[in-house]
Amino acid sequence: MLPEFEYHRPASLEEAVRLLSELGPDAKVIAGGTDLVVKMRAGLVSPRHVVDLSRLTEIRFIRDGGDRLKIGAGTTLWEIENSEDVARGVPVLREAVEEMASWHVKTTATIGGNLCNASPAADTAPPLMVHDATLVVVGPEGRREVPIGEFFTGPGQTVLGVGEILVEVVVPKMRQGQGAAFEKLTVREGALSIASAAALVEISGGRFVDARVALGAVAPTPIRALKVERALKGRPATREVLRSASREAKADIKPITDVRGSREYREEMSVVLVRRALERAVERAGGVWA
């Protein structure tokens, strides 16, 4: 048995916000339960109240918004993996989700849960970061938008205040001339990332017009690799430029040693993952090496 708590199942988002505001920090939100229940069982968290959002259909959707895709926070990873809209508009997110966990976990785990759990190894984060996604948060003060780069504040920590709920992820879709890819290193299929990297590039006239790179599991939060990006932007799209830019990843990250890997291993592998993600992103952007 899990530690005791009071269970709440609000019938609407509005009720959920009110409830969470009233209950305060003693309350935890549950969606798929694949992080929270594991933590409760391990004694890492023992909330007095658990608020179940798994029935809120108003935050479970994938909607086409023209040049953007809107994904409800309560959408399961399985729904994302099987969405044609995601496959077309944000293929790098689908690529990351495909490699996450098992079917049995993805049928209940949600994208909102993956982000709010705020693991440095959250695999949905790097793809959303290279897409410059915006997170929509609803709380007692109303609705606000948070760029994904500002959402995570530390391991397990986000900018969400008491009563606030992540409701939607707004993702600008891939454009013509862009290419993106995701790479991750694990001990076996479906396991947690030892390190991961997503890259999105735009190439025009043989040059990197835009380059965005994000990494997971190598810092207290998922992070953008700004030094790598600076070493690419405006430069010719050659393998040499790409290789030397990838080496900048070491200066962008702050990995730790834990059960999954050592700091040194993560440093070396980050360079490799960034390079591989960039190479595949360039190929998908048009495949022309200057």
Place this chain on the structure above:
Amino acid sequence: MRAGGGGIVVRFTLNGREVEVTTRPNATLLDLLRNELKILSVRRGCETGECGMCTVLVDGLPVRSCLMLAPQVDGRSVTTVEGVGDPERLHPVQEAFVEAGAVQCGFCTPAMVLTAKALLDRDPNPDERTVREAILGVLCRCTGYAKIVRAVRLAAERVAGGVRE
């Protein structure tokens, strides 16, 4: 709705039958099925979402019952291996497991059968890679995966090929 330490009424469909049971809010679906409803085919394994022994189908999709709170199945449809076939009339998946000898100690078998059924319900003709991906979340302690994969593909042939009456 809210419920404290006392009890909470959960109504759901279990293997096609309506069930109403009073449980505790901090019971998982696994606790509810094993402790209250005495369905022991749903195994208590790692209880951390790693091994997949506690697999059941909720609305036709495989889930970890050790990670789902019992009140979360209110109004939904749960299938355990008891709802898949019975000793007189085995499901094609079960028959294929018997024929292929895809059972060693038997601990993972209910979870494997349920996962295979859910897979074939959505993809009647999966290739080997698809089968292996589907059962990724169910650990066979005997490591008897080769025969399990063979059994799932045999079942697919039977179902798709219309060999069964």
